[in-house]
Each structure stands twice: as structure tokens, then as C-alpha cells.
Amino acid sequence: MSDIVNVDYSTKIPNNVNLTEDRQVLRALEGWHPGYIDWWKTMGPNGFQEALVYLRTAVSVDPKGWAKFDYVKMPDYRWGILLAPHEEGRTIPFGQHYGKPAWQEVPGEYRAMLRRLVVIQGDTEPASVEQQRHLGKTAPSLYDMRNVFQVNVEEGRHLWAMVYILQKYFGRDGREEAEQLLQRRSGDPDKPRMLGAFNEATPDWLSFHMFTFFTDRDGKMQLESLAQSGFDPLSRTCRFMLTEEAHHMFVGETGIGRTVQRTCEAMKAAGVQDPGDIDKVRGLGVIDLPTMQKKLNLHYSLSLDLFGSEVSTNAANAFNASLKGRFQETKIEDDHKLENSTYPVLKLVDGEIKRVDEPALTAINMRLRDDYTADCQRGLDRWNKIIDRVGVSFRFQLPHVAFHRQIGEFRDVTASPSGELVDAATWERQKDKWLPSKDDGDFIQSLMRQVVEPGKFASWIAPPRVGIDNKPGDFEYVKLAA
Ligand SMILES: [Fe+2]
Ligand SMILES: [Fe+2]
Numbered sequence: 001m002s003d004i005v006n007v008d009y010s011t012k013i014p015n016n017v018n019l020t021e022d023r024q025v026l027r028a029l030e031g032w033h034p035g036y037i038d039w040w041k042t043m044g045p046n047g048f049q050e051a052l053v054y055l056r057t058a059v060s061v062d063p064k065g066w067a068k069f070d071y072v073k074m075p076d077y078r079w080g081i082l083l084a085p086h087e088e089g090r091t092i093p094f095g096q097h098y099g100k101p102a103w104q105e106v107p108g109e110y111r112a113m114l115r116r117l118v119v120i121q122g123d124t125e126p127a128s129v130e131q132q133r134h135l136g137k138t139a140p141s142l143y144d145m146r147n148v149f150q151v152n153v154e155e156g157r158h159l160w161a162m163v164y165i166l167q168k169y170f171g172r173d174g175r176e177e178a179e180q181l182l183q184r185r186s187g188d189p190d191k192p193r194m195l196g197a198f199n200e201a202t203p204d205w206l207s208f209h210m211f212t213f214f215t216d217r218d219g220k221m222q223l224e225s226l227a228q229s230g231f232d233p234l235s236r237t238c239r240f241m242l243t244e245e246a247h248h249m250f251v252g253e254t255g256i257g258r259t260v261q262r263t264c265e266a267m268k269a270a271g272v273q274d275p276g277d278i279d280k281v282r283g284l285g286v287i288d289l290p291t292m293q294k295k296l297n298l299h300y301s302l303s304l305d306l307f308g309s310e311v312s313t314n315a316a317n318a319f320n321a322s323l324k325g326r327f328q329e330t331k332i333e334d335d336h337k338l339e340n341s342t343y344p345v346l347k348l349v350d351g352e353i354k355r356v357d358e359p360a361l362t363a364i365n366m367r368l369r370d371d372y373t374a375d376c377q378r379g380l381d382r383w384n385k386i387i388d389r390v391g392v393s394f395r396f397q398l399p400h401v402a403f404h405r406q407i408g409e410f411r412d413v414t415a416s417p418s419g420e421l422v423d424a425a426t427w428e429r430q431k432d433k434w435l436p437s438k439d440d441g442d443f444i445q446s447l448m449r450q451v452v453e454p455g456k457f458a459s460w461i462a463p464p465r466v467g468i469d470n471k472p473g474d475f476e477y478v479k480l481a482a
Contacts, residue, residue, distance in 0.1 A: 014080030050481035084239035092230035094336040095322030102232040122162030127198035130186035138448035140458030146477035210299035213252030228325030262462040264390035285459035301404035307369040315364040327371040
């Protein structure tokens with residue numbers, strides 16, 4: 001028996017699921033491996049496949065000390081199958097099957113629904129790698145370059161995690177889905193990725209940090225609710241993925257925090273009082289706060305769409321079937337079946353935005369989205385503290401949930417960031433004040449210059465307070481190929 005905490009690195013595919021004794025699945029994964037490497041080399045970080053990157057690799061699933069740091073060429077990264085340890089006697093924490101022993105095999109009646117959930121989650125993982133593949137060329141420092149590559153290899157591992165579930169538990173259909181995951185491409189009109197936000201471009205580093213803050217956080221919420229699943233292998237897979245996901249959100253939150261810090265300090269030093277004096281602020285070689293607010297409006301609204309419709313039968317079915325639960329389900333005090341409860345949902349009623357009580361079961365997406373919003377707000381509060389501390393008068397705000405939506409209750413209306421419904425003409429007139437304009441994009445692009453001298457940073461971003469793995473400020477996080 002292999003140890004479930006330590007990872008077996010003797011096989012081609014590192015794992016803690018005893019693959020050496022699971023020949024059929026091992027063969028399926030080994031068959032999939034060359035296609036994955038091919039995908040990584042063509043769609044992974046563009047131009048850095050030979051660089052030595054100071055990466056962490058998971059060596060155990062023990063929350064204390066699961067990672068080991070070393071220089072690795074990305075195509076040699078040991079992508080593995082890692083599940084959180086099996087919990088003896090785990091019972092299903094919600095839905096119709098509440099209280100029964102967690103399933104170790106796919107329940108036949110839910111096969112299609114479960115496969116769909118795994119495929120949708122799986123599709124987002126390679127998509128973000130594709131979206132971020134050009135960023136190395138404009139990295140503001142070696143520290144930041146290393147961070148995007150770390151996120152990328154881990155998203156690659158998350159793809160492996162979902163492919164393992166597909167190949168082990170879904171037979172032939174699972175193998176076909178695994179193949180398809182390597183075929184779709186972010187932003188490709190003919191074979192796009194499955195969800196909207198994962199087909200958008202990530203043109204610059206501010207977008208990347210916003211993406212890892214807002215969109216990876218949607219990922220966190222989805223993983224949190226799948227980690228509650230009655231299907232135990234999925235739950236265990238997602239629980240380990242969440243430990244990696246935490247770093248992605250750290251990269252986003254601190255990336256924006258450092259950008260904010262740098263802008264405020266530059267304004268202070270130059271005696272610029274008004275954050276809205278965009279030309280003056282931009283003249284300092286930093287990104288003005290109102291433009292950051294517009295980027296935030298964009299990424300938050302795109303990420304809200306990932307939660308699906310506020311009122312959803314699919315979500316109700318997945319909850320009822322005990323496949324996908326709520327955020328921190330086991331800490332919630334109720335019947336965990338939602339038989340008679342309601343949940344307040346913002347809806348459009350006779351042309352007005354109103355709060356309406358809906359059956360809690362169909363409002364599952366809304367509830368998860370509310371938990372997400374609260375989690376986002378905490379990050380904004382910390383950025384606002386940075387602004388306060390430097391002594392600039394400006395506050396970031398999350399836009400209203402009706403703002404700039406493509407999915408759900410507000411998809412057919414236009415609303416301002418404060419949630420006021422406006423007509424199409426007003427939207428057209430105002431939208432460049434609410435969302436990044438072409439000019440904003442061009443300006444940000446003009447700052448995106450690669451900085452590769454160890455310990456040096458581009459003009460628009462402050463250095464981090466501490467290094468990765470506690471390395472000193474001038475540590476060479478990436479050794480570029482000669
Ligand atoms: Fe991921
Ligand atoms: Fe992530």
C-alpha cells in the first residue's frame with residue numbers, strides 16, 4: 001500500500017492514489033500524458049520552456065509542509081494526482097442523501113450530472129494557462145514572472161486532477177472528455193472554452209492580478225462547494241486543489257496591493273493630491289486608481305457570470321443529488337436539505353431591482369455568489385487600507401451585481417456601477433468611465449516592459465514585503481535560458 005499522505009514519485013505520474021496497482025487507470029493517464037505535454041509546449045508560457053524556474057512541487061498532502069521548492073524547467077514539472085487523505089467514516093453533508101456514507105463510486109443515477117460538473121471545472125484549468133501564456137514577456141520582475149509560472153503549472157495540475165476523476169470513474173466517456181479538454185482553446189471562435197470569462201484575453205499584468213483575485217476566487221468557491229460533494233473522490237481532489245488555489249489568490253491580492261501602493265507613493269512623492277488627475281498620475285509611470293477601479297469593475301462582473309443564474313434548477317438538482325454543496329456546508333446550521341427555507345435573491349421586478357424570497361434550493365448559486373462577494377470585499381478593504389495609510393483620498397468599491405452582466409437576472413438591462421438602471425444611450429455615453437477603454441488599455445500596455453534584473457521592479461509596482469520561500473529581495477527566481 002502506498003502512503004496516502006506522502007506522494008509516490010517513483011512512477012512517471014507522481015500520485016498518492018496507488019496508481020502502480022491501478023494498471024488500467026495508469027495506462028489511460030500514460031496514454032493522455034504525451035498530448036498534455038504537447039498542449040503545454042504549444043499553449044503554455046510562451047518562450048520560457050527552457051528557463052529554470054524556482055517552483056514549488058507538492059510532495060505530500062499534509063497541510064503542513066506539502067511543498068518543496070527547487071529550480072525546474074516547466075515541461076519537467078512533476079504534475080501529479082494528489083487527493084486529500086481519505087476520511088474514515090465520512091458521511092454526505094447535504095442534500096437528499098444527507099447522513100449516508102459518502103460514495104466511493106459514481107452513483108449510476110447521477111453519472112451524467114457528475115461528469116458535467118467535473119468537465120466544467122476541468123475546462124477552466126487549462127483555459128487560464130492559455131489566457132496567461134504571453135505574460136512572461138512583460139513580467140515586471142523575476143519574482144512576478146515566477147509567480148505566474150507557478151500559477152500556470154498548478155492550473156496544469158488541476159487539469160490532471162479532473163482528468164484522473166474522468167479516467168478512473170467514467171470509463172470511455174471519461175477518456176473522451178479528457179481528450180476534449182486538450183482540444184478546446186481559450187478565445188477560439190470554433191472550439192472555445194466552456195465559460196465566458198475563460199475566453200477573455202489577459203492582455204497585461206493588471207488584468208492578470210485582477211483575474212487571479214476575482215476569477216481564481218470564483219474557482220475557490222466552486223472547489224469549496226465540490227469539496228462538500230457526496231462523491232468522495234471528487235471531494236478529496238478538490239480539498240487538495242484548494243491548498244494550491246490559496247497561492248493564486250495571494251498572487252492576485254498582493255499584486256494589486258503592490259500596484260496600489262506604488263501609485264499612492266508616487267502621487268505622494270510628487271505632491272499630486274487628486275487621484276482623478278489621471279494625466280498627472282500617469283505621467284509618474286504608475287497606473288491611476290480610477291483605471292484600476294475600471295479593471296476591477298470588469299473582472300468582478302465577468303466573474304459574477306461564472307456563478308450562473310441566480311435562480312437555477314440545475315444548481316438545485318446538483319444540491320439535491322448531494323453532488324455540489326454550499327460554501328462551508330458543514331459549518332452551516334440548518335437541515336442541509338433546504339426543504340422549507342427561502343433565500344433572498346435580487347431580481348428585476350417591473351423594471352426595478354428588488355429583493356425577493358426564493359426557495360433556498362433554487363437559490364444555491366445566489367448564495368454561493370453572496371459568499372463570494374463577501375470574500376472579495378475583504379480584499380478591497382485591505383487595498384483601501386493601503387490607500388489610507390499612504391494618505392490618498394480614494395476608495396475602491398465593488399460594482400452592483402446588476403452592472404455589466406451577460407448571465408442571469410440582469411443580462412438584458414444596462415446598469416451603472418451603483419446599480420441604477422440606465423438606457424442604452426446613457427450606457428454608451430458612460431461606459432468608458434465604467435469599464436477600461438481602449439485608451440486605458442494602451443496606457444497600461446505602454447508600462448508593460450519586462451524587467452529581469454534580480455531584485456528590480458517595473459515602475460508601476462512595488463516590491464513584495466517578503467520573498468517566496470523567504471528568499472531575499474535579489475533572489476534569482478527565474479534563470480532565463482541563454
Ligand atoms: Fe485551478
Ligand atoms: Fe487557480
